[in-house]
Amino acid sequence: MLRASSELAARMKEAEGFNAWACFHCGTCTALCPLGYEILPRKLFREAMLGLEDRVRASIPQIFSCLLCRMCEENCPAEVHIAENIRTLRYLINRQEFGLK
Amino acid sequence: MSLPIAPILGILSDNLRKRGSVLPLSKRTATGWARGLGLPRGGETILYTGQMYQMIPALEVMSAQMAALENSFMTRFFGIGRVFNKFVNLSFFMSLSASSEKKRHSNQVLRDIAGLLREAGVEFGYLYEEELYAGALVHDEGMDEVFANHARRVAERLKKQGVRRLITVDPHTTNILRQVYPRYVKDFDIQVQSYLEVLAEAHPEATEPVNGEVVVHDSCVYARYEKMFDQPRELLRAAGLAVRDPELSGKSSHCCGGPLESLFPAEAHRISGARVDQLEAKGKNVVTMCPICKVNLSKAAGNRLIIHDIATTLAACRRQAAPNG
Structure with missing residues (x-):
């Protein structure tokens, strides 16, 4: 069973610079990622927007291993700011999980 | 066991907050490159190194240690390391054990940049020990509040010095000062340009071909964040070199893996290895600008490639073209 956190979902809505709403899951980002992680970034963003806290927490290593190289972003047809979205997730994890500001 | 993310980020954050840099350097290490150049202190136009080149020798020591610790039982003790680092600057020891040859090389790149700018008729000063690291890594890792406080500190210092224009030497410092500072620091209106842009604007006269060929590795940050990929090629061609592009170049450049060095060294090595294969397919002499x-890339390439910094290459071509100059 999946547990959704309305608090995380609300945070993602409010997060300045987070614009994954336009993503239509074409998979360009996944195909181009030099790391070759299947999860990054489309599935991850959707999980965050739905407030699936446990799923996001399980992806912490992937979130922090993103190169922020913008290869995906440069080619995203929906013009999602993927690198900035990843940074936003890092910011939230740093505050909530690691006690870092 | 993977390296623990939280304590490593904590150390970087603590260092920036308490010591003004993620990898604090002694004043001598940070400013030694400028010794004997007679650069004016301060001024409206400043060559801003952001201490990036100076950090590299210590960073190499750190990343070698991280790679050795990855998947070892020692990862459990990083939390203690963070507490210890609050009282004793651990990076000081990394800087001490860095090779003097690598320190000399980093300093030479900065001296070459200063020389190229002077040769192009650009007047500039340097802030010496007043110059601070700009904070890119802490911003990338999402520690926004620590970054914002640091950015304000840097901006105040620049304002106090009367700086109106910054000439930067690496992509990360260029991007953070040009694109990110204005979002975090109210009324930040200092003009920021990479030295490569400044040199390209000066339209260097083409020299005689020097019978050389280089493969260009674009930095992700210059190419995709700053849309700057023509200028390095123009400068290399004007210096007399033939320029070759690897399979992925310009705005489609492949990452060097560098951003993962501190948290995921094995992954960093995998990415840089893939890039080395692409570069090697086009030639042996590779030029980087970060x-x-x-x-x-040097670490992954071993003896397969010769990796040059673009400043060193440009300066060497100029010297070769005008041996008595």
Whole structure:
């Protein structure tokens, strides 16, 4: 069973610079990622927007291993700011999980 | 066991907050490159190194240690390391054990940049020990509040010095000062340009071909964040070199893996290895324009490639073209 956190979902809505709403899951980002992680970034963003806290927490290593190289972003047809979205997730994890500001 | 993310980020954050840099350097290490150049102190136009090149020798020591610790039982003790680092600057020891040859090389790149700018008729000063690291890594890792406080500190210092224009030497410092500072620091209106842009604007006269060929590795940050990929090629061609592009170049450049060095060294090595294969397919002499790209690709390439910094290459071509100059 999946547990959704309305608090995380609300945070993602409010997060300045987070614009994954336009993503239509074409998979360009996944195909181009030099790391070759299947999860990054489309599935991850959707999980965050739905407030699936446990799923996001399980992806912490992937979130922090993103190169922020913008290869995906440069080619995203929906013009999602993927690198900035990843940074936003890092910011939230740093505050909530690691006690870092 | 993977390296623990939280304590490592904690150390970087603590260092920036308490010591003004993620990898604090002594004043001598940070400013030694300028010794004997007679650069004016301060001024409206400043060559801003952001201490990136100076950090590289210590960063190499750190990343070698991280790679050795990855998947070892020692990862459990990083939390203690963070507490210890609050009282004793651990990076000081990394800087001490860095090779003097690598320190000399980093300093020479900065001296070459200063020389190229002077030769192009650009007047500039340097802030010496007043110059601070700009904070890119802490911003990338999402520690926004620590970054914002640091950015304000840097901006105040620049304002106090009367700086109106910054000439930067690496992509990360260029991007953070040009694109990110205005979002975090109210009324930040200092003009920021990479030295490569400044040199390209000066339209260097083409020299005689020097019978050389280089493969260009674009930095992700210059190419995709700053849309700057023509200028390095123009400068290399004007210096007399033939320029070759690897399979992925310009705005489609492949990352060097450098951003993962501190948290995921094995992954960093995998990415840089893939890039080395692409570069090697086009030639042996590779030119980089970011100190992090250079160090990461050099490590992965071993003897397969010769990796140069673009400033060193440009300066060497100028010297070769005018041996008595």
